[in-house]
Amino acid sequence: MKKKYVDNRNLYERIVPIPSLLLLFLIFLFPLFSTLSKAFIVDNKFTFLPFINLLSDSYTHRILLFTINQAFFSTLLSLIIALPGAYLLINYQIKGRKLILAICTIPFVLPAILVILGFVTFYGNNGFLNILLMKLFNLENPPLKILYSYKAIIIAHAFYNFPIILVLVTTYWENLDYKLELSSFVFGASKAQTFIYITLPRLILSIISSSLLVFLFCFTSFSIILVLGGGPKFTTMEVEIYRRARISMDLNTASSYAIISILFCIIILILYNIFQRKTTTKENAYKSLYKKEKKPVSKIGLILSLIYTIFVVLFVLSPIISIIVKSFLASNTRSEQSIFTLKWYKQLFGITSTTGVMKTSFISIINSLKIALSVALLSTPLSLSLAVASKRDKSTTSLFIELLSMLPLAVSSVIIGLGYYLIAAKIQNTGGLILVILAHLVIVLPFNIRAITPEIRKIPPSLKNSAMTLGASGFRAFLNIEVPLLKSALISGAIFAFAISMGEVNATLILSSSSIITIPVTMYRLIGSYNFGGACALGTILIIVCSIVFISSEYLKKDNTLYI
Amino acid sequence: MNKNIKLKLKKQFEQFLLDIDITLEKGKLISLLGPSGCGKSTTLQLITGLIDNDEGHIVIDDKDISKMKVNERKIAMVFQDYALYPHLNVEKNIAYPLKIKKVKKEERKKRVKELLELVGLSNFEKRKIESLSGGERQRIALARALSYEPKLLLLDEPLSALDAKMRIYLRDVIRNIQKKLKITMIYVTHDQSEALSISDTIVLMNNGKVEMCASPEEIYNNPSTKFASTFIGEGNFIPAYYVNNNKYLKESNTLFFFRYENAYIIEKSKFNVKEMLPHISLKNAKVTSCEFRGIFYIIKLLYKDVYISLYSKTKPVDEIVDINIKLKDLKEFNKDLLKEDAY
Numbered sequence: 001m002k003k004k005y006v007d008n009r010n011l012y013e014r015i016v017p018i019p020s021l022l023l024l025f026l027i028f029l030f031p032l033f034s035t036l037s038k039a040f041i042v043d044n045k046f047t048f049l050p051f052i053n054l055l056s057d058s059y060t061h062r063i064l065l066f067t068i069n070q071a072f073f074s075t076l077l078s079l080i081i082a083l084p085g086a087y088l089l090i091n092y093q094i095k096g097r098k099l100i101l102a103i104c105t106i107p108f109v110l111p112a113i114l115v116i117l118g119f120v121t122f123y124g125n126n127g128f129l130n131i132l133l134m135k136l137f138n139l140e141n142p143p144l145k146i147l148y149s150y151k152a153i154i155i156a157h158a159f160y161n162f163p164i165i166l167v168l169v170t171t172y173w174e175n176l177d178y179k180l181e182l183s184s185f186v187f188g189a190s191k192a193q194t195f196i197y198i199t200l201p202r203l204i205l206s207i208i209s210s211s212l213l214v215f216l217f218c219f220t221s222f223s224i225i226l227v228l229g230g231g232p233k234f235t236t237m238e239v240e241i242y243r244r245a246r247i248s249m250d251l252n253t254a255s256s257y258a259i260i261s262i263l264f265c266i267i268i269l270i271l272y273n274i275f276q277r278k279t280t281t282k283e284n285a286y287k288s289l290y291k292k293e294k295k296p297v298s299k300i301g302l303i304l305s306l307i308y309t310i311f312v313v314l315f316v317l318s319p320i321i322s323i324i325v326k327s328f329l330a331s332n333t334r335s336e337q338s339i340f341t342l343k344w345y346k347q348l349f350g351i352t353s354t355t356g357v358m359k360t361s362f363i364s365i366i367n368s369l370k371i372a373l374s375v376a377l378l379s380t381p382l383s384l385s386l387a388v389a390s391k392r393d394k395s396t397t398s399l400f401i402e403l404l405s406m407l408p409l410a411v412s413s414v415i416i417g418l419g420y421y422l423i424a425a426k427i428q429n430t431g432g433l434i435l436v437i438l439a440h441l442v443i444v445l446p447f448n449i450r451a452i453t454p455e456i457r458k459i460p461p462s463l464k465n466s467a468m469t470l471g472a473s474g475f476r477a478f479l480n481i482e483v484p485l486l487k488s489a490l491i492s493g494a495i496f497a498f499a500i501s502m503g504e505v506n507a508t509l510i511l512s513s514s515s516i517i518t519i520p521v522t523m524y525r526l527i528g529s530y531n532f533g534g535a536c537a538l539g540t541i542l543i544i545v546c547s548i549v550f551i552s553s554e555y556l557k558k559d560n561t562l563y564i
Numbered sequence: 565m566n567k568n569i570k571l572k573l574k575k576q577f578e579q580f581l582l583d584i585d586i587t588l589e590k591g592k593l594i595s596l597l598g599p600s601g602c603g604k605s606t607t608l609q610l611i612t613g614l615i616d617n618d619e620g621h622i623v624i625d626d627k628d629i630s631k632m633k634v635n636e637r638k639i640a641m642v643f644q645d646y647a648l649y650p651h652l653n654v655e656k657n658i659a660y661p662l663k664i665k666k667v668k669k670e671e672r673k674k675r676v677k678e679l680l681e682l683v684g685l686s687n688f689e690k691r692k693i694e695s696l697s698g699g700e701r702q703r704i705a706l707a708r709a710l711s712y713e714p715k716l717l718l719l720d721e722p723l724s725a726l727d728a729k730m731r732i733y734l735r736d737v738i739r740n741i742q743k744k745l746k747i748t749m750i751y752v753t754h755d756q757s758e759a760l761s762i763s764d765t766i767v768l769m770n771n772g773k774v775e776m777c778a779s780p781e782e783i784y785n786n787p788s789t790k791f792a793s794t795f796i797g798e799g800n801f802i803p804a805y806y807v808n809n810n811k812y813l814k815e816s817n818t819l820f821f822f823r824y825e826n827a828y829i830i831e832k833s834k835f836n837v838k839e840m841l842p843h844i845s846l847k848n849a850k851v852t853s854c855e856f857r858g859i860f861y862i863i864k865l866l867y868k869d870v871y872i873s874l875y876s877k878t879k880p881v882d883e884i885v886d887i888n889i890k891l892k893d894l895k896e897f898n899k900d901l902l903k904e905d906a907y
Binding site: 460463465466467468469470473474480484485 | 637647
């Protein structure tokens with residue numbers, strides 16, 4: 001007779017995620033479905049007609065085509081910038097290696113609003129680049145007209161995304177077994193032939209999967225296109241959702257566009273997952289690594305890597321630095337010369353009185369801090385409990401939760417914002433701050449879970465098992481052994497959550513009312529009213545917050561020697 | 565109170581059935597010996613309750629614990645990778661079971677000190693885990709398991725990650741502690757010399773089943789299966805009718821088994837001391853190779869169509885020699901039974 005015993009060992013792994021799952025359902029799926037259902041309910045009647053009409057509308061096709069077009073060319077430019085860097089990092093012992101990789105982590109933590117402001121102050125008609133070129137070549141008019149055009153969108157996206165490709169491809173390339181290249185040389189292949197026949201085919205999977213990720217980010221990009229595109233000419237799906245919801249107040253159509261956007265994102269995500277899985281299975285095949293000896297730098301290598309390092313440093317840092325510089329500058333009314341000033345900071349902190357958007361800027365700082373702190377404190381226990389579930393290997397629940405934590409990637413922050421906007425409308429705009437916090441929480445969760453999951457998977461099961469054979473209950477073993485080991489992952493997850501919330505502009509912009517304004521929303525309004533000095537002062541404060549995140553995340557990077 | 569531990573374990577895996585029914589004496593060191601993949605570690609996990617038993621029982625002190633939770637069984641385990649907690653120092657690692665039992669702090673300190681003395685690592689309290697060598701980690705893991713005062717201590721290949729010298733040293737440490745504390749240990753190993761040298765009882769496993777369960781001497785001298793005879797020590801098989809064609813027919817299914825050290829070379833060109841004990845003689849075997857092994861040679865010979873190996877202190881001079889084997893050292897096996905042996 002076969003008896004089925006109750007499995008008590010991993011009971012806590014089943015119980016711990018349940019409250020978080022319920023909460024996730026409430027704060028993510030509920031607003032999402034209220035958005036989606038809006039597309040099919042007109043005058044309290046269920047109908048597919050408006051959605052089908054929208055699908056066959058040529059305006060929809062145009063927007064969709066442009067969204068794909070800009071995402072494709074943004075990805076292409078990111079690849080063009082990233083791949084030579086990956087090649088140099090792999091093949092040469094470059095002195096700037098650490099610098100390049102460190103610089104590359106900056107865009108990861110840089111809020112979109114800072115990218116926008118940085119681009120305006122650096123590439124704008126009165127930006128530092130044009131001023132420099134005008135002085136150098138004695139020109140009367142600004143030679144570069146990048147801003148408010150298609151070019152600006154593509155360059156800003158590349159700025160944001162080339163580090164993703166560079167880091168992912170370099171890491172993958174480094175872990176490829178060089179034995180295969182060596183054996184190719186043995187068979188008489190030249191370096192170029194070996195690269196084409198042996199290296200590239202193995203590398204291509206990681207290039208494709210990282211490109212798909214970038215494509216997804218560009219597809220759902222919103223504020224960069226809204227500001228830097230500068231007009232209805234460059235409207236993407238997300239911009240159209242915002243415009244319909246907040247400007248023409250046509251919520252049904254906005255919801256319909258949201259559905260189309262989600263469907264496309266899911267397709268991209270599925271493709272990404274397929275390629276990602278292929279790369280990991282290939283990776284596993286090469287356990288015994290034979291690493292390539294890096295060439296000492298030849299003259300050409302030296303020049304190339306020097307050029308690349310300088311390019312990366314300038315490309316990434318110059319917009320950021322220009323924000324800081326500009327925040328201390330004001331134009332002298334008499335001579336039109338820029339002079340050093342603390343005017344913007346005085347206005348910011350209410351030391352000198354001012355009018356307009358700047359008036360509420362200090363409140364926005366307080367708001368942002370309140371929201372970001374709540375988000376960090378709430379998201380960390382939530383992500384930990386969800387990560388516990390994803391640890392359980394091969395079970396269906398684990399897959400389900402992994403999908404669930406991926407889903408917010410398919411649902412852009414604009415759509416999440418739209419969902420909460422609908423809820424806010426229903427409850428007559430009460431509890432605004434809480435709604436912003438919840439929306440941010442949903443946006444932050446996937447990132448936070450991703451910070452914890454790999455670390456929780458690294459913990460050998462024998463640690464928990466041994467605690468249990470020594471008398472600890474499953475939950476006790478989790479608290480005593482696993483949680484302390486995850487400490488730095490939890491802290492860095494919380495810090496990231498804080499930073500993402502501080503810089504979040506997409507959902508907040510849709511949700512924001514006159515009472516709930518955050519730093520990025522104020523910056524958006526300041527840019528809109530051409531008050532760049534004030535925007536830069538606020539931006540500098542945001543940069544300081546991001547730098548703290550950047551530095552502490554580098555500091556918290558765990559060494560892998562922890563588990564023996 | 566019953567002095568025995570009764571284990572009846574059954575677990576069906578996808579391509580593998582573990583089926584064990586043994587009774588072990590308490591206070592002894594019992595080795596689970598067998599090739600990798602034979603189910604030794606799985607057996608330990610079933611005893612601890614880290615995986616569930618399909619059916620059967622685990623009886624200790626007249627009580628079936630097979631339905632209890634892992635943390636209620638009072639069975640400690642030293643894991644193959646030691647499973648020391650990297651965020652705790654040596655003292656806190658060893659005191660972990662005591663802390664769970666809510667033992668007072670001073671008492672915990674005292675116990676840790678005693679245990680560190682026992683494993684020969686006094687004053688290691690404040691050391692960090694990553695600063696320890698493999699051998700030290702192993703002993704800390706042992707001390708931690710002992711601090712739990714388990715009814716049964718399981719060790720899962722505890723020495724497999726260490727170098728040869730450290731292995732020999734630490735197996736004596738483990739054996740001495742076991743004797744001193746009179747604790748029951750189940751020791752998993754794939755190393756036959758380790759099992760032979762430290763165990764009271766060896767449970768020889770193959771393919772999820774127990775091949776033989778006996779003292780090391782019994783297993784070595786009287787192996788009951790072909791697997792048992794070849795996995796521990798080295799030996800030869802020879803058809804019985806080659807040895808005694810009066811009693812056995814050519815078609816007979818009987819094989820004789822003898823160990824390398826029980827066969828002697830008789831050289832015609834040399835003076836040989838006359839064998840006093842009854843023996844059999846394999847005439848005119850051809851020497852095919854001599855391998856030098858330090859204190860002895862392994863001589864390989866061809867007798868009729870069977871290759872035979874034996875130990876010899878000297879290299880034979882003659883190419884054709886006789887082989888003598890004492891009758892008491894010959895063991896009979898049935899060929900048909902052997903065929904079923906997977907190994």
